[in-house]
Amino acid sequence: MLEVFIFATLNGLVTGLLLFMLASGLTLIFSMMGVLNFAHASFYMLGAYFAYSISSYLGFWTGLLVAPVVAGFCGALVERYGLRHVHKHGHVAELVFTFGLAFLIEEIVQFLWGRDTKNYQQPELLDFPLFTLFGQEFSAYRGFMIFISVAIFIGLYYTLTRSRIGIIIQAAITHPHTVANLGHNVPLIFMGVFGVGSALAGVAGVIAGPVLTTFPGMAIVLGSIVFVIVVIGGLGSLAGAFVASLLIGLLQSYAIASDVGMPDLLDLIGVSFERSHPLNDLWTLTLPQIAPILPFLLLVLVLIFRPTGLLGKREE
Amino acid sequence: MLTRLIPWIGFTAALLILPLLFDSILAISVLNQMAIAIVFALAYNMLLGQGGMLSFGHAVYFGLGGFMAVHALIMIEYETVYFSVTLIPLVGGLFGLLAAIFIGSFSTRKAGTVFAMISLGIGELIAASSLIFVDFFGGEAGVSGDRTFGPLFFGVDFAQNVEVYYLAAFWVLVATLFMYLFTQTPAGRMANAVRDNPERAEFIGYSARRVRFISFCASGLFAGIAGGLFAMNYEFLTEENLNAATSGRVLLMAYIGGLGYFIGPIVGAVVLTLMNSLLSNYTELWMLYLGIMFVLTVMFLPRGFAGFIMMHQMAWYHGKLRSLFIPYLITGLPALIAVLGVVALIELAHTQEELLHFLGIPLSPSSAISWVVVITVTAVAVNATRRSLGQLKKAWEFANEAAMGTRE
Numbered sequence A: 001m002l003e004v005f006i007f008a009t010l011n012g013l014v015t016g017l018l019l020f021m022l023a024s025g026l027t028l029i030f031s032m033m034g035v036l037n038f039a040h041a042s043f044y045m046l047g048a049y050f051a052y053s054i055s056s057y058l059g060f061w062t063g064l065l066v067a068p069v070v071a072g073f074c075g076a077l078v079e080r081y082g083l084r085h086v087h088k089h090g091h092v093a094e095l096v097f098t099f100g101l102a103f104l105i106e107e108i109v110q111f112l113w114g115r116d117t118k119n120y121q122q123p124e125l126l127d128f129p130l131f132t133l134f135g136q137e138f139s140a141y142r143g144f145m146i147f148i149s150v151a152i153f154i155g156l157y158y159t160l161t162r163s164r165i166g167i168i169i170q171a172a173i174t175h176p177h178t179v180a181n182l183g184h185n186v187p188l189i190f191m192g193v194f195g196v197g198s199a200l201a202g203v204a205g206v207i208a209g210p211v212l213t214t215f216p217g218m219a220i221v222l223g224s225i226v227f228v229i230v231v232i233g234g235l236g237s238l239a240g241a242f243v244a245s246l247l248i249g250l251l252q253s254y255a256i257a258s259d260v261g262m263p264d265l266l267d268l269i270g271v272s273f274e275r276s277h278p279l280n281d282l283w284t285l286t287l288p289q290i291a292p293i294l295p296f297l298l299l300v301l302v303l304i305f306r307p308t309g310l311l312g313k314r315e316e
Numbered sequence B: 001m002l003t004r005l006i007p008w009i010g011f012t013a014a015l016l017i018l019p020l021l022f023d024s025i026l027a028i029s030v031l032n033q034m035a036i037a038i039v040f041a042l043a044y045n046m047l048l049g050q051g052g053m054l055s056f057g058h059a060v061y062f063g064l065g066g067f068m069a070v071h072a073l074i075m076i077e078y079e080t081v082y083f084s085v086t087l088i089p090l091v092g093g094l095f096g097l098l099a100a101i102f103i104g105s106f107s108t109r110k111a112g113t114v115f116a117m118i119s120l121g122i123g124e125l126i127a128a129s130s131l132i133f134v135d136f137f138g139g140e141a142g143v144s145g146d147r148t149f150g151p152l153f154f155g156v157d158f159a160q161n162v163e164v165y166y167l168a169a170f171w172v173l174v175a176t177l178f179m180y181l182f183t184q185t186p187a188g189r190m191a192n193a194v195r196d197n198p199e200r201a202e203f204i205g206y207s208a209r210r211v212r213f214i215s216f217c218a219s220g221l222f223a224g225i226a227g228g229l230f231a232m233n234y235e236f237l238t239e240e241n242l243n244a245a246t247s248g249r250v251l252l253m254a255y256i257g258g259l260g261y262f263i264g265p266i267v268g269a270v271v272l273t274l275m276n277s278l279l280s281n282y283t284e285l286w287m288l289y290l291g292i293m294f295v296l297t298v299m300f301l302p303r304g305f306a307g308f309i310m311m312h313q314m315a316w317y318h319g320k321l322r323s324l325f326i327p328y329l330i331t332g333l334p335a336l337i338a339v340l341g342v343v344a345l346i347e348l349a350h351t352q353e354e355l356l357h358f359l360g361i362p363l364s365p366s367s368a369i370s371w372v373v374v375i376t377v378t379a380v381a382v383n384a385t386r387r388s389l390g391q392l393k394k395a396w397e398f399a400n401e402a403a404m405g406t407r408e
Helices: A001-032 A038-056 A061-087 A092-113 A140-162 A164-172 A178-182 A186-212 A216-232 A237-255 A262-271 A287-305 B002-021 B024-046 B059-077 B085-107 B113-133 B161-184 B186-196 B196-202 B208-234 B243-256 B266-281 B284-302 B304-310 B313-317 B321-350 B366-408
Strands: A129-133 A136-139 B357-358 B361-362
Touching: A001 A038, A001 A129, A001 A136, A001 A140, A001 A164, A001 A186, A001 A216, A001 B024, A038 A092, A038 A186, A061 A092, A061 A186, A061 A237, A061 B284, A061 B304, A092 B243, A092 B266, A092 B284, A092 B321, A129 B366, A136 A140, A140 A164, A140 A186, A164 A178, A178 A186, A178 B113, A178 B284, A178 B366, A186 A216, A186 B366, A216 A237, A216 A287, A237 A287, A237 B208, A287 B113, B002 B024, B002 B161, B024 B161, B024 B208, B024 B243, B024 B266, B059 B085, B059 B113, B059 B243, B085 B113, B161 B186, B161 B196, B161 B208, B186 B196, B186 B208, B196 B208, B196 B304, B243 B304, B266 B284, B266 B304, B313 B321, B313 B366, B321 B361
Parallel strands: none
Antiparallel strands: A129 A136, B357 B361
């Protein structure tokens, strides 16, 4: 029981930190532009595909350095030539634009790389068990994922709160006109934040690609979950996004590892149903079965009972 | 009065005549798809265009209505119930309405991002649950029925697709009429008011939440009717019919057609269904073209195709539309060649075959001449289009300026 718990916690931590890498960029972009970027996970996918192509020629480590830069550059281009243009048509147009972009990027990826799953491998350097606990191995690559995520989190935190550029960004979020009057190029800051957010998503893609497989549907799989996190954490709250990422990561991991379900609950309250009961599917439901829908259940509940999210202050 | 009836007479006539003009099996099946898409897109626009609620999960009501309709077909087959299959779309509609009443009771509290996120969450939730609750949704295989049972409707048993088409046409007409009438009711007008300024609507005594709820329920009803039509046409439904992809497609239709106009979603549904079924015969990359078209539409035609047509209203009203014809031709021709050139480039880059016939022109991806020719033609056409924009702008200003001049 303890070993299951420990490994579920570790896996949940890996997933949660990975999700935070996406969620942090999305939150930053939302606080700046007030638009939820549907295409955010598409840059995660682009990161993985760029890294796959680069790593097949120059190795994994070059990919890790170059692919996020390329993904971030794509993001900056999208902001400069797409989103800025759509901005004048209003919020719905922006949201619909990013939605269309997500659709388009998936098609472009299929056009360039094909529909099949890519054989994107983790580096041999990290292909050893980091430690063995209760006879189960924890791979070094997962440890590396945790390390990178934490490093990025700390780096992001210090840049935003301690550096000069971070303070300008924070000021531009709340008072863009004042910042512009002080002589800063606010549109450039917007483009930069969008680019850096996309690059962060790209990093997530580079390191998640080998573990979660690199295929054209990978953006959709993670995209809606990242959305859920940003909303649950509270739109625009970086700390909220962090809490929600870990919460969702751990929740899913525990649900998958557990072996309880409705039958146990029914036993507990002493009720039983025939197999032919019309709601038989409901009475035999188990927790691992509903693990994929737990984030969405949580999303709906949070939105009903606390529409601002866990740590959000923003009112509509 | 008569001028208000003319569009409806034209619409009815088109619905009746189309299957006579295009009577192949393929054409009829495309027409059936169109009928379903029109009702669904119009229902979606009640929400987004008229009510200002952006939904990323409207396929839920379409799908739930459709699943219930298939179950009704099964019940008719096993004689649990006894009614004509012509009423199947209504079964779908009522179930869609029920689902909308339940979900709308908490999701319409706020508009904007909160509503959009709840709709996304509910959509994912229902789509995922449909794979868990196998009894109702049939798991990955889906559920299927047979529309030929039950009492005959004036001797028609709906074994033929054409018969289904006329039934669908009837429901399209009824649904479109009622959706149009809804926009004229106080509830429909208030939906517009709440969309534009919920605060002001609250101040004059309307509950924005209730107004949104009413629109939401009506939209769920008509989405369910579309689902019922789907069930009649295909006789089976799967998880695919209520997942995010279907929700995304209906958003695309309504947006490309034009949200601000009642006929917008109809235009979008027709164009997208045609693209879907015709383009997919010629190229496997049609989804890529669709994505490019969608993004370009959002960027350059924020009011959609219908909005583009309506832009000419002023010039037309003052008889200046003809002066635009030649300038449009001068810009349109090189633009068309440029688009075809880009498509040819994409196809050349994609094809696995040695020889490719593009509009009858043989092109080969391995020959340098093909590439040089296509790139040159495209570059020249793009340049010509850019140069011709100036004269089009002038002509446009002339047409609208002159119109304003006569008005004074």
